[in-house]
Amino acid sequence: xxALVYTDTxxxxxxxxxxxxxxxxxxxIKVSAxxxxxxxxxxxxGKDDRRIPPLILGxxxxxxxDKGKEIGKKVVLNPxxxxxxxxxxxxxxxxxxxKRIILxxxxxxxxQGGFAEYVSIPDKNIHELPKNLNMKEAPISEPCxxxxxxxxxxxxxxxxxxxxxxxxxxGAGAIGLLCGLILSKIKNCKDITIVDPNDKRLKESLKYLDxxxxxxxxxxxxxxxxxxxxxxxxxxxxxxxxxxCIKPGGIIIHIGLxxxxxxxxxxxxxxxxxxxxxxxxxxxxxxxxxxxxxxNKQIGSLAWIEYRNLSDGPSAFKEIHDGSCTFPKIIxxx
Amino acid sequence: xxALVYTDTxxxxxxxxxxxxxxxxxxxIKVSAxxxxxxxxxxxxGKDDRRIPPLILGxxxxxxxDKGKEIGKKVVLNPxxxxxxxxxxxxxxxxxxxKRIILxxxxxxxxQGGFAEYVSIPDKNIHELPKNLNMKEAPISEPCxxxxxxxxxxxxxxxxxxxxxxxxxxGAGAIGLLCGLILSKIKNCKDITIVDPNDKRLKESLKYLDxxxxxxxxxxxxxxxxxxxxxxxxxxxxxxxxxxCIKPGGIIIHIGLxxxxxxxxxxxxxxxxxxxxxxxxxxxxxxxxxxxxxxNKQIGSLAWIEYRNLSDGPSAFKEIHDGSCTFPKIIxxx
Numbered sequence: 227x228x229a230l231v232y233t234d235t236x237x238x239x240x241x242x243x244x245x246x247x248x249x250x251x252x253x254x255i256k257v258s259a260x261x262x263x264x265x266x267x268x269x270x271x272g273k274d275d276r277r278i279p280p281l282i283l284g285x286x287x288x289x290x291x292d293k294g295k296e297i298g299k300k301v302v303l304n305p306x307x308x309x310x311x312x313x314x315x316x317x318x319x320x321x322x323x324x325k326r327i328i329l330x331x332x333x334x335x336x337x338q339g340g341f342a343e344y345v346s347i348p349d350k351n352i353h354e355l356p357k358n359l360n361m362k363e364a365p366i367s368e369p370c371x372x373x374x375x376x377x378x379x380x381x382x383x384x385x386x387x388x389x390x391x392x393x394x395x396x397g398a399g400a401i402g403l404l405c406g407l408i409l410s411k412i413k414n415c416k417d418i419t420i421v422d423p424n425d426k427r428l429k430e431s432l433k434y435l436d437x438x439x440x441x442x443x444x445x446x447x448x449x450x451x452x453x454x455x456x457x458x459x460x461x462x463x464x465x466x467x468x469x470x471c472i473k474p475g476g477i478i479i480h481i482g483l484x485x486x487x488x489x490x491x492x493x494x495x496x497x498x499x500x501x502x503x504x505x506x507x508x509x510x511x512x513x514x515x516x517x518x519x520x521x522n523k524q525i526g527s528l529a530w531i532e533y534r535n536l537s538d539g540p541s542a543f544k545e546i547h548d549g550s551c552t553f554p555k556i557i558x559x560x
Numbered sequence: 561x562x563a564l565v566y567t568d569t570x571x572x573x574x575x576x577x578x579x580x581x582x583x584x585x586x587x588x589i590k591v592s593a594x595x596x597x598x599x600x601x602x603x604x605x606g607k608d609d610r611r612i613p614p615l616i617l618g619x620x621x622x623x624x625x626d627k628g629k630e631i632g633k634k635v636v637l638n639p640x641x642x643x644x645x646x647x648x649x650x651x652x653x654x655x656x657x658x659k660r661i662i663l664x665x666x667x668x669x670x671x672q673g674g675f676a677e678y679v680s681i682p683d684k685n686i687h688e689l690p691k692n693l694n695m696k697e698a699p700i701s702e703p704c705x706x707x708x709x710x711x712x713x714x715x716x717x718x719x720x721x722x723x724x725x726x727x728x729x730x731g732a733g734a735i736g737l738l739c740g741l742i743l744s745k746i747k748n749c750k751d752i753t754i755v756d757p758n759d760k761r762l763k764e765s766l767k768y769l770d771x772x773x774x775x776x777x778x779x780x781x782x783x784x785x786x787x788x789x790x791x792x793x794x795x796x797x798x799x800x801x802x803x804x805c806i807k808p809g810g811i812i813i814h815i816g817l818x819x820x821x822x823x824x825x826x827x828x829x830x831x832x833x834x835x836x837x838x839x840x841x842x843x844x845x846x847x848x849x850x851x852x853x854x855x856n857k858q859i860g861s862l863a864w865i866e867y868r869n870l871s872d873g874p875s876a877f878k879e880i881h882d883g884s885c886t887f888p889k890i891i892x893x894x
Contacts, residue, residue: 314809319719322808322833383717383835385653460830474656475648486827493820495838496794499656501717502836504829 229282229342230539230558235272236547238540243282246338246346253294253349255301259533260340261286261365261557262542264399264458266330268483270543276333284340285329286557288355288364292344300355302364303347304371304513305329307337310350321375321507328507340365341539343560353513356521363520363528365557366400370525371508371516372481373404377413378512379505380454380479388413391453394471396442398422398431400555401481402458406435407525421447421467426552434530447471450498457481462488474498481505531555563616563676564873564892569606570881572874577616580672580680587628587683589635593867594674595620595699595891596876598733598792600664602817604877610667618674619663620891622689622698626678634689636698637681638705638847639663641671644684655709655841662841674699675873677894687847690855697854697862699891700734704859705842705850706815707738711747712846713839714788714813722747725787728805730776732756732765734889735815736792740769741859755781755801760886768864781805784832791815796822808832815839865889 229243248254263286269277277283285305291297308315308323315323329347330339338345355364381388393409395402398420409415418437421444422428432439440446447467453476455468460482468478469491480502495502508516519525532553534542539558545551563577582588597620603611611617619639625631642649642657649657663681664673672679689698715722727743729736732754743749752771755778756762766773774780781801787810789802794816802812803825814836829836842850853859866887868876873892879885 317719319809324808385651460826465826474658475653480826480830483827483830487823487825489821489823490826491821492794492799492814492824492838493817495836496814496817497840498838499840500838502829502838504826504832504834504836506831506833 227343228536230536232269232277232279232281232283234279236270238270238543240537240539243342245344248293249346251349252346253296253352254292255287255289255303255345255347256292257287257289257340257343257345257560258361259288259365259557259559260284260536261368261555262546263369264401265483267543267546270547276331278332281330281332282338282342283330286365286368287329287340287345288361291352295349300361302353302355302367302517303329304351304353304510305368306507307348307351318509318511320510341536341558353517356517358521358523359517362533362557362559363531366528366531366555367513367516367520369400369555370404370520371513373401373408374516374519375508375512376456376479376481376505377405377408379503380456380477381413383477383501383503384454385475386453388415388454391415392417392451393419394447394452394455395420395437395458396456396464396467397458397482398424398428398439398554399458402456403431403435403530403554404525405456405458406431406437410436411525412519419447424549427554430530430552431554434527442467450474452476454479460484465490469494469500472500476500478502479505531557533557533559536560561677562870564870566603566611566613566615566617568613570604572604572877574871574873577676579678582627583680585683586680587630587686588626589621589623589637589679589681590626591621591623591674591677591679591894592695593622593699593891593893594618594870595702595889596880597703598735599817601877601880604881610665612666615664615666616672616676617664618676620699620702621663621674621679622695625686629683634695636687636689636701636851637663638685638687638844639702640841641682641685652843652845654844675870675892687851690851692855692857693851696867696891696893697865700862700865700889701847701850701854703734703889704738704854705847707735707742708850708853709842709846710790710813710815710839711739711742713837714790714811715747717811717835717837718788719809720787722749722788725749726751726785727753728781728786728789729754729771729792730790730798730801731792731816732758732762732773732888733792736790737765737769737864737888738859739790739792740765740771744770745859746853753781758883761888764864764886765888768860776801784808786810788813794818799824803828803834806834810834812836813839865891867891867893870894
């Protein structure tokens, strides 16, 4: 099969690779579409110790079952594979399973990803493509589940309703935009601000999201002002903006993984009783709920997604890397 | 009146000071007992920008009303003075009021503290001394309210019950010990570990607390092991121990204020979905609940408190500073 292989830092090659083999309780999917995620970019930059080259990246995937129990079925994949029998799996927090692995990772266990013609996946991770969701758009269900999980962790924690809160979203990539869309269109939050240093991407996001948009260093971003802040970037500077701008008693939801450590104002966290929640992926329930949200068109138009051919993957990664890409999400078509 | 005045870094002088004057809606309390808190020590070390010398420190106070509406009444003081009319005050989160001030602070507003013969306090902050609580012990209600608030924030957040959780308490000072006692005796938590580098203080705490006790660098403190961790110290190293030892999906409750910033493992916080909660003081409800807990002797013997005369305050501060003090709490008697 053809696949886009991550071979070295900032290097991807579209080349011939071995087809995956069918194993028990799994299916082989003929990939239709596969989205580029921030964590694929993190790997591309040589900064993800779970994704070591050579590796086929990609974990936001739709396609058709090619080998397995239900050949020909149109499907969307939940790429988070868990053991199914630990305390976390037994209690609806599968995403925290100690044996979890995601497609397109090879540490500690290898699972080749979706930037390829075919990919192997356990049957329990396969969801039928909802009727109202088209195959090209369907990979967006994965980042949308991440955003839904993040927003609902915040909703569980916040003292007032999300509807009555003001929110800051840091980063206008897919995760930031999806957090904003869920806040706005599903949780009825009416006071949303989104920041991004990339003007083009910010403007594109604001076509779809009812929010104020600014550069991160804008004077419009006031200290001690927001009830809830979503950091979809995860840099030392974005965390520092989050802790500076959060209101006493507020919630910071931390989704981004760009910079693993760094300094932070723990004094304000304590004196102003800030809750800082790390959020990772989604539960199986979140994933199912997301498919319903997308099938019901609850987050509006998805015209902010750009499509390219899988063979053009190298230039897509490069454009995301150098900031020349306007769209918050690129999905590669096989 | 006589007072223990903080005059410079690591310097306290027992000297003559002006008596406080009675103002509207306040009372003057003849102080009986006043406890030394970690934040008084922080000021003593010249590291608290809210407590600038010269200042009378102390905010854990019991006494008798000397001037005001109910002269002669035995009382305990809630030292956290709030505006009573903001959103936070209106919604039971008075401790986050933007105009709050604590006795024994002078920035941004001056309020002399309890290490003196007399102290002034708004009437709404005065609680009657419960019958079963003696005057000497009563100042412990303030740090006990801090600990109750911290434990109950954790209880609200944790996915399972505190009874079925394993807890690590970092620091065997009064706040750490009180968190442990509340976990053990009120929340029925049966698996508690407490760490402190001061052997004498750790041993003293373990006389009262049903827990395993170790030095912080002990090999018995295992990584990724605890459901909930209370950091009563707030150093960069204690926070790093907390994030290292917390289980995926676990809760870190951060109470200590020793080191305002520092690096932290945000990657684990995110990938393992850790919730990090800064906790500050207590609500009015917490304070009232604490008085009932103490009146009902629910946290057991308070023989771990040491008493000294107010005039001996300078040596008490010095012994806490150099670690030669065995007891988790010293209360000064006027």
